[in-house]
Amino acid sequence: xxxxxxxxxxxxxxxxxxFLLPSLLLIVVxxxxxxxxxxxxxxxxxxxxxxxxxxxxTNFLMLLQDTIIxxxxxxxxVYVFTTxxxxxxxxxxxxxxxxxxxxxxxAVILRLIxxxxxxxxxxxxxxxxxxxxxxTTYGLLNRVRAAFGAAxxxxxxxxxWSVIVLVNGLTGASLGLVIFTAAIESIPRDLLRAARVxxxxxxxxxxxxxxxxxxxxxxxxxxxxxxxxxASFEAVLLxxxxxxxYATEVWTLYxxxxxxxxxxxxxxxxxxxxxxLIGSIVSLLYWRVFRFTHLLQTPPIENG
Amino acid sequence: MRGEDDGITQHRGAHRxxxxxxxxxxxxxxxxxxWLLLASVNRDSLSSFLPTGWTLHHWRFLWxxxxxxxxxxxxxxxxxxxxxxxAVMVLEVSMALLAGYVLSRWQFRGRLLLLQGTLLLHAFxxxxxxxxVFFILRALRLLHTLAGVMLVKVALELPFALWVMKxxxxxxxxxxxxxxxxxxxxxxxxxxxxxxxxxxxGITALSLFAFLSGxxxxxxxVTFILDKSxxxxxxxxxxxxxxxxVFVDYGLITAVGLFYMLPALVLFTLAHKYxxxxxxxxxTR
Numbered sequence: 001x002x003x004x005x006x007x008x009x010x011x012x013x014x015x016x017x018x019f020l021l022p023s024l025l026l027i028v029v030x031x032x033x034x035x036x037x038x039x040x041x042x043x044x045x046x047x048x049x050x051x052x053x054x055x056x057x058t059n060f061l062m063l064l065q066d067t068i069i070x071x072x073x074x075x076x077x078v079y080v081f082t083t084x085x086x087x088x089x090x091x092x093x094x095x096x097x098x099x100x101x102x103x104x105x106x107a108v109i110l111r112l113i114x115x116x117x118x119x120x121x122x123x124x125x126x127x128x129x130x131x132x133x134x135x136t137t138y139g140l141l142n143r144v145r146a147a148f149g150a151a152x153x154x155x156x157x158x159x160x161w162s163v164i165v166l167v168n169g170l171t172g173a174s175l176g177l178v179i180f181t182a183a184i185e186s187i188p189r190d191l192l193r194a195a196r197v198x199x200x201x202x203x204x205x206x207x208x209x210x211x212x213x214x215x216x217x218x219x220x221x222x223x224x225x226x227x228x229x230x231a232s233f234e235a236v237l238l239x240x241x242x243x244x245x246y247a248t249e250v251w252t253l254y255x256x257x258x259x260x261x262x263x264x265x266x267x268x269x270x271x272x273x274x275x276x277l278i279g280s281i282v283s284l285l286y287w288r289v290f291r292f293t294h295l296l297q298t299p300p301i302e303n304g
Numbered sequence: 305m306r307g308e309d310d311g312i313t314q315h316r317g318a319h320r321x322x323x324x325x326x327x328x329x330x331x332x333x334x335x336x337x338x339w340l341l342l343a344s345v346n347r348d349s350l351s352s353f354l355p356t357g358w359t360l361h362h363w364r365f366l367w368x369x370x371x372x373x374x375x376x377x378x379x380x381x382x383x384x385x386x387x388x389x390x391a392v393m394v395l396e397v398s399m400a401l402l403a404g405y406v407l408s409r410w411q412f413r414g415r416l417l418l419l420q421g422t423l424l425l426h427a428f429x430x431x432x433x434x435x436x437v438f439f440i441l442r443a444l445r446l447l448h449t450l451a452g453v454m455l456v457k458v459a460l461e462l463p464f465a466l467w468v469m470k471x472x473x474x475x476x477x478x479x480x481x482x483x484x485x486x487x488x489x490x491x492x493x494x495x496x497x498x499x500x501x502x503x504x505x506g507i508t509a510l511s512l513f514a515f516l517s518g519x520x521x522x523x524x525x526v527t528f529i530l531d532k533s534x535x536x537x538x539x540x541x542x543x544x545x546x547x548x549x550v551f552v553d554y555g556l557i558t559a560v561g562l563f564y565m566l567p568a569l570v571l572f573t574l575a576h577k578y579x580x581x582x583x584x585x586x587x588t589r
Contacts, residue, residue, distance in 0.1 A: 012412040015491060020418075023403040023462055030459035031425055034436035041436060098326055106323045112576060113330045116337065119572040121520035123541045124561045128336045130545060131343075131554065138350050138554065140339055170333070178579055202318075224427055231429030234523050238542065252432060259435045260527055272432040279432060283424045 038276050041269035048263035059270035068246055068254070076251045078161060079236075080229040087169025088225045089218065092176020097206060099177075100184045111177060118174040126238040129167050130156075160240050160248045168235040176221050183217040184210060223286050227279055251275065344559035362555030366563070371556065372547075375540070376532050378563075385519060385536040385564075388450055392518030395458045396465050397511050404469025405495055409481075422463040430460040434527060441528060450536075453528050457521060465510060472506030473499065509578035512571050519568055537564040 012020070045055045063069060095114055099107040117125055132140045135154035142152040156163050187210065195205050233253035236242060242249035242257065249257075251271065259268030343349035347357035365371045365378050407419060437456055438447070446452025476499060484494045500507070522538040529535070541564055544557055 010412055012406070012410060012414075016406050016410060019402040019406045019495075023399045023466060024418075026399070026455060026459040027422070027425070027462055029440065030437060030456050031428075031430070031433070031463075034433035034440060037436035037439060038433060041439065095326075098322055102319055102322055102326075106319075106326075110323075110326050110330060113333055115576060115579070116333065116572070119516055119520075119568055119575075121522075121538055121541075121564055121568055123520075123522050123538045123545070124340075124565045127541060127545055127557065127561045128340060131339070131558070132336055140335070140353070143353065227427055227429050231432045233431070237523070238545070255432075256434065256527075259438070265435055265439075268435050272435055275429065275432045279427075279429050283427045286427055287420070287424060 035276055035280075038269050038273050041265055042273040044266045046265040046269075055266070059267050062267060063270055063274075068249070071246055072249050072251055072254045075161075075247075075249060076230065079165065079250050080226060082161075082165050083169045083172060083229055084222065084225055086165065087173045088176045088221055091169065091173040092221065093180055093214070093218070095173065095177045096180030096184060097210065100181060101202075111181065114170075114177055115174045117171045122171075122234055123238065125171065126167070126235065129163070129239070133163065156239065157244065160244070164236055164239055164248060167239060168232075171235075172225065172229075175225070179217050179221055180214060183214055187213055219289070223282060223289075227282055230278065231275055340558050340562050340565070343554050344562045346555065349555040349558065359555075362553075362559040363563075365556065365560060371560075374532075375543070376535050378540070378560075380533070381535050381537055381540045384450060384534060385538070388454060388521070388525075388536055389515045389518035391451075391454045392457050392461075392521075393511050393514040395454065396461055396514045397507060399458070399462060400465035400469040400510065401500065401507070403466050404473050405499065407466065408470045408473035422466050425463040426467065431523065434524070437524075438528065448529055448531055448534065450529065450534055453521075453524050454518075456524055456528075457518060461514065461517065465514070468510055469503075469506060472503040476502050505578070509575065512575035512578065516568055516571055516575065519571075540564075 042059055043054055043056060045051075045053045045058070095110075099110050102110070120128075133155050134140075134142065135152065135157070136142070137146060137152050139152070141155070145152065191209065192205055195209055200208070231252050233250055233256060236248055236250055236253055237256070240248045242253050252275065255268045255271035255275075258264040258271065339353065342353065342355055344362050345358050345360070346352070346355035347359040347361075349355075349362070369377055371378075407415065441447045441452045441456070444452065446455070480502070481494055481498060484498045485491075489497070520538065521536075522542060525536055526539055526542065529539070541557075541560055544560060
């Protein structure tokens with residue numbers, strides 16, 4: 001019996017293969033196969049009749065002629081970049097830096113408050129916003145406005161984008177907050193104390209020491225969140241469902257509507273296939289840039 | 305450790321100003337949640353923020369057969385949500401425990417490929433596969449069943465779960481296992497009796513997050529389940545959101561929303577301390 005790690009590459013013994021099999025099976029059936037299936041369906045005219053007629057690149061040519069697409073592209077761009085810059089990076093980093101400068105207790109409480117939206121079931125979180133922004137005089141916002149003598153507003157209809165970015169951004173900021181906080185806490189305190197002894201101001205410490213050390217986490221959050229924002233549509237679906245008249249329709253939601261509202265599965269898949277391609281390319285780049293190879297040998301030791 | 309001598313700023317005054325500023329910024333969030341609580345027991349939740357009188361009338365959905373014709377009973381819906389979240393949790397954690405162990409301890413053909421593959425999938429926007437997954441569920445005759453959506457949900461979270469569990473196994477020294485093996489225990493016994501008890505915090509953490517994610521799931525459920533008998537709380541609340549006339553009944557919506565949120569809130573208070581420990585972003589370490 002071998003009791004030290006085997007260095008030679010051998011086939012996994014059958015009993016241990018059983019340990020791996022359930023995970024492998026699920027990942028293949030619901031992850032790997034769908035990736036290729038998306039490509040295959042995008043070449044068909046699959047609709048409510050469920051007939052697999054291959055039509056070549058017709059769907060992709062239709063994409064180029066779709067008059068709604070430029071709108072959708074612009075929407076997606078605005079949605080991804082404003083959310084990413086203002087919230088995931090801006091607010092996330094800001095909150096992480098500010099709470100890191102606080103004593104333990106208030107810092108933990110503040111972080112908890114900002115993490116709450118992320119762990120609220122998304123439907124309830126949206127419900128909260130709908131109540132807050134209710135266009136009638138009963139909405140919380142309008143009640144506050146009334147107290148100052150202002151007329152009620154319907155922000156969700158008038159400024160749908162600002163609302164979507166804000167609502168979605170607040171949950172996204174918490175991921176940045178968690179990652180940046182962990183990174184800031186891993187900076188040796190002595191480094192900061194030494195800088196202070198040498199006469200550095202707080203601003204200097206943040207700008208010259210902490211921020212440069214956060215370069216990798218920032219890049220990580222940027223790439224990771226760009227991908228997930230490009231694909232996410234839950235908040236838009238629940239807030240405006242893409243309306244009024246495609247004003248807030250984003251790429252994945254447009255594909256989703258084509259597939260599940262109009263049963264145009266082929267066309268929907270052509271749209272998601274574009275994202276699958278982008279997703280694959282960015283994932284690979286991400287792999288190269290972040291050089292995960294060290295994780296493959298000696299992964300981080302959890303002190304749990 | 306932290307506090308007075310944290311190195312970023314040392315002024316007590318600066319702490320106070322910062323705390324106050326951040327607290328002010330956080331007020332809207334706190335108010336939103338506070339309102340959910342107050343409106344659900346406020347006799348007149350439409351006209352005033354602070355309760356004018358207490359009532360349990362808004363919670364009537366708990367004992368009425370249905371709040372409105374066409375809506376399933378709340379306990380059936382809650383049962384579905386619980387079943388879904390628990391199944392996702394149990395499946396995800398047990399699979400990650402089995403596979404994480406092998407990935408952490410064994411060097412074999414294909415290990416690198418598997419590790420690289422799952423790490424890539426970890427960043428992959430899985431929701432884009434929703435149309436293809438629809439056809440797979442259809443082919444497997446699992447469309448419109450909670451079981452089908454459970455499997456999808458578990459599969460999409462597995463790459464992350466595998467890495468978390470592998471990380472926890474990596475933290476246990478080899479000697480422990482070696483001792484058990486020398487004493488004649490087999491692989492399965494060693495895994496079950498020796499290793500699992502040592503990574504209990506990891507199991508707890510992953511279970512909490514898996515449950516929370518199953519409990520909050522909406523898009524896959526609304527897309528793949530049509531039948532009302534398969535409704536979960538997310539679907540139930542979303543339907544109320546879409547109803548103009550019910551939407552005027554603030555008391556009822558907030559009570560239903562709060563009812564759905566409470567388990568998540570309790571688990572969140574238990575889970576948050578694990579948050580920083582999970583390799584959320586594997587790249588951050």
